[in-house]
Amino acid sequence: MFYPPMYRIWLLLLLGGFVLPGVSGIKIYTPGEVEAVNGTNVRLKCTFSSTHSVSLQTVSVSWNFRPLNSGSEESVFYYQEVPYPPQHGRFKDRAVWSGDISxxxxxxxxHEVPPTFNGTYTCQVRNPPDVHGSNGEIVLSVVNKASVSEIGVLAAAVGGACAAILILLGIVVAVRFCRRKHMGNGIELSPREQEWKDPTVW
Structure with a gap:
C-alpha cells in the first residue's frame, strides 16, 4: 500500500485551510464611473470588506492609473500605516488621502483635475492573510461643464408638472366661481320674470 509523504499532507492542509477560504475574502466597492469639471476636486471613493480583522498595521492600499490613450499604468497613491503621496509625475501634489481604514x-x-486625468483608476487592497480578490475600477471623465444629471431632469419634470396642475386648478376654481356668481344673479331675477309671466298677478 502506498502512503503519500508527510510534506504532501501538510501542503494539502495548507491549501485547504488558508488559500481556498481567502479566494473570496477581499471585496472592493467603487462607483464605476465618475465625472468631474475641469479644475475642480474629485473624490474617488473606494471601500472594501475582508474576512479578517482590519487594522492600520495590516492593510495596504495601491491606487494606479491607466490613461485613455495608453495601456501603461502609473502609480497614483500608496498607503500602509501612513499615506505615501506621489513624489513625481502628473499626480504630484494632486492626490491626497481621504479614507479611513477603521x-x-x-x-x-x-485636486484641480485637468483633462490629462481622464482614464481608469484601479483601487487594490490587501489585508494579510486576506490577499485574494478582484480590484476596484473607476473611470474618470474630466469635462468642461457639468452635465445635467438624470435626477436634475426628473426634478425639473416633476416641478413643471406640479406647476401645470396648480395653474389648471386655479383656472377651474375661477371658472366655477364665475358660474356660481352668474347663477346667483339669475336666481334673484327669476321671481320678477315669473311675476310678469303669471296671468293671475295684476
Missing amino acids: RKDVSITL
Whole structure:
C-alpha cells in the first residue's frame, strides 16, 4: 500500500485551510464611473470588506492609473500605516488621502483635475492573510461643464408638472366661481320674470 509523504499532507492542509477560504475574502466597492469639471476636486471613493480583522498595521492600499490613450499604468497613491503621496509625475501634489481604514474606506481625492486625468483608476487592497480578490475600477471623465444629471431632469419634470396642475386648478376654481356668481344673479331675477309671466298677478 502506498502512503503519500508527510510534506504532501501538510501542503494539502495548507491549501485547504488558508488559500481556498481567502479566494473570496477581499471585496472592493467603487462607483464605476465618475465625472468631474475641469479644475475642480474629485473624490474617488473606494471601500472594501475582508474576512479578517482590519487594522492600520495590516492593510495596504495601491491606487494606479491607466490613461485613455495608453495601456501603461502609473502609480497614483500608496498607503500602509501612513499615506505615501506621489513624489513625481502628473499626480504630484494632486492626490491626497481621504479614507479611513477603521471604516474600511480607502478613498483618495484628486485636486484641480485637468483633462490629462481622464482614464481608469484601479483601487487594490490587501489585508494579510486576506490577499485574494478582484480590484476596484473607476473611470474618470474630466469635462468642461457639468452635465445635467438624470435626477436634475426628473426634478425639473416633476416641478413643471406640479406647476401645470396648480395653474389648471386655479383656472377651474375661477371658472366655477364665475358660474356660481352668474347663477346667483339669475336666481334673484327669476321671481320678477315669473311675476310678469303669471296671468293671475295684476
